[in-house]
Amino acid sequence: MDFELTYSQEQEEFRKEVRAWLDANIPREFEDQVPVDQGDGTEAQFLWAREFERKLGAKGWFAPTAPKQYGGGGLSMGHAIVLAEELSKHQLPSTGNVAIRYLSHALLAWGTEEQKRSFLPPVLRGDWAIWQLFTEPEAGSDLASLKSRAVEDGDDYVINGNKIFVGEQFYADYLYTLAVTDPAAPRHQNMGAFLIPAQTPGITMYHMDLISGSGKRTVFFEDVRVPKDYLIGGKTQGWWVANTTLEVEHGGGGRVAPRNNVLDHTMAYAGATTRNGQRLLDDPLAQQALAQAHIGVQVGRLLGLRNFWMRHTGRRGTYEGSQSSLQGKRFSPELARTTLDLLGPWTLISNPDLAPAKGELENHQRQSLSTHPGGTPEIHMVIMSRRMGLSRTPTEQQGSRDLSREEH
Ligand SMILES: Cc1cc2nc3c(=O)[nH]c(=O)nc-3n(C[C@H](O)[C@H](O)[C@H](O)COP(=O)(O)OP(=O)(O)OC[C@H]3O[C@@H](n4cnc5c(N)ncnc54)[C@H](O)[C@@H]3O)c2cc1C
Incomplete structure (x- = not known):
């Protein structure tokens, strides 16, 4: 076929x-x-x-x-x-702008007509750069345990709390975040989703240097005042708003990714390198490893494309997003192992003047270790098993991107 x-x-x-x-x-x-x-x-x-x-x-x-x-x-x-x-x-x-990838889905599904008319045009036209600030020191995989608080005060909410592993290196115009609005309510029914202008007083950010490259931030909110107009969804519907974007982030949005630079560079290197009088590309073991890597790339591409198609044709999935994410998170370290086997220490050189592919292979060795963004492999296995009815916990539905607000 x-x-x-x-x-x-x-x-x-x-x-x-x-x-x-x-x-x-x-x-x-x-x-x-x-x-x-x-x-x-x-x-x-x-x-x-x-x-x-x-x-x-x-x-x-x-x-x-x-x-x-x-x-x-x-x-x-x-x-x-x-x-x-x-x-x-x-x-x-x-x-690092997640305006289209994540926030636009939340606004379309949960924003009031007023919010759609005022927030969506700058979001959809690229005028605003948005960061997603969900993770907290004690709330990563278990996001529902987050502690940041938003307290009503007149026409505003006043937000206090701490986010970690968020943002990017330079700046954003708005921060999309979650905070507990009703501490007495049960988990999942106690938080709101907020859009916060990034220059609001009370926000402090620190850089985090990670092995996987791109700079992340720790962010502190101290008495950050946000107008109530910036609450997306109802006061305690934040969990469902977040699920709308997490569904897309977890792979349900799909991806059109026709190339894999790392494999292309590795193939090029194998074609241009001779060992013991033989071109590396003609070595049957190298061929086997490269063929396996090619299959991995194509499987990832097709899963991403299928999810892209499902999203755009309104098909409701269950496990497909996490399946695609899990495949990518498992394949990336496998590919790193393949390049290391074939190129040896050349894979570990970052100096662009000396390294093959200007250091892209070394960069991939580090990136492949980072399986946490958008949920760890274990969490994707948990999600898949729940949605396939294989878990001890009751089967859950796909996230709420396409659900109407009345359903919650
Ligand atoms: C490079 C990078 C970029 C990121 N970007 C963002 C961002 O832009 N915005 C944002 O909000 N967050 C971001 N994050 C945070 C990311 O979402 C979290 O790191 C991730 O959700 C895991 O949370 P944690 O780090 O607290 O690990 P933990 O949740 O503490 O997990 C630790 C380990 O326990 C395992 N584990 C946890 N629960 C279970 C379970 N139920 N069953 C089995 N195993 C389990 C995990 O798989 C993991 O191996 C980023 C992280 C990184 C590293």
């Missing part, structure tokens, strides 16, 4: 338009300077990338399938796939 996508004539025309626009708007010299480890990126590169997000937004390409009436592109799933494929061919700095 052939699983490959085919494209209509019109989509191929669109591809040409996208390709030409990207070539005209991403200078080759700029791309060459983007470091393989996003943690080494400069502020100038970040600012360039933010401006690029706004340019995409102005064309409706930042949130291509989001409703036009709120500032999205209103394009079809096919067009979004073409866009994602063409964008993935470029080396762009990360902005």
Whole structure:
């Protein structure tokens, strides 16, 4: 059976338009300077990338399938796939902006009409960079144990608490977070979801240097005053709002990821390297390892694509998001092992002037250790087993991205 996508004539025309626009708007010299480890990126590169997000937004390409009436592109799933494929061919700095990936889903599902009209256009057009601040020192996998508090005071909430492993290296315009609004209520029914302007007094941030590169932050909220208009969903519906975005983050949103740079570079190295008079690529053991890695990449690509299709066609999944995440989290260390076996110590060199692929393989060795973002492998196994009815705890439903607010 052939699983490959085919494209209509019109989509191929669109591809040409996208390709030409990207070539005209991403200078080759700029791309060459983007470091393989996003943690080494400069502020100038970040600012360039933010401006690029706004340019995409102005064309409706930042949130291509989001409703036009709120500032999205209103394009079809096919067009979004073409866009994602063409964008993935470029080396762009990360902005850490989760506006489209996560927050827009929460606003569409839970925002009041007023909030949709005022928040969605800047979110969908790339004008606002958003960070997601959920994890706390005592609440990671068990997010429902979070301790940050939001207390009503007139027209505001006053927030106190501490978040960890959140944000990115440079800046955000808004922070999307959770805090307990009713400490007397049971778990899952005691918190609200808030959008907080990042410059609000009382917010302090510290950098965290992680082995996996891109800088994360510890954030403290001390008497941070947030207008009630910035509460998304009801006062105690934060858990369900968070689930809407977590469902997407856990893999339910799908991903269009046609290439794997690490495998491409490893193949190139094996093709160009001779050992004991034989090209590494002609060694049957190397061939076996590379074929296995190729299969892993293709399985991940197809699972991501399936979930992307399910989301855009309104199909309700159960375990599929976590299945895709789990596959990626298991495959990445396997691929790291393969490159280490084939290239040996060359895989561990980060100096871009000496290392193969400017240090991208060394970067991947470190990144592959980081299986925590978006839930650990164990948590994805827990989610899958619950949703497949295999767990001791009662079967749960898929998260609430597509559910109406009345269902909770
Ligand atoms: C690079 C990076 C980026 C991140 N980005 C963000 C971000 O932008 N925003 C954000 O809010 N958070 C972010 N996080 C935090 C991330 O979501 C948490 O690290 C993750 O949810 C795990 O929580 P924890 O670190 O507290 O580990 P814990 O929850 O303490 O888990 C420790 C270990 O126990 C295991 N475990 C826990 N519960 C169970 C269980 N029920 N069954 C079996 N095993 C279990 C886990 O699998 C893990 O191995 C990021 C983390 C990293 C490392």
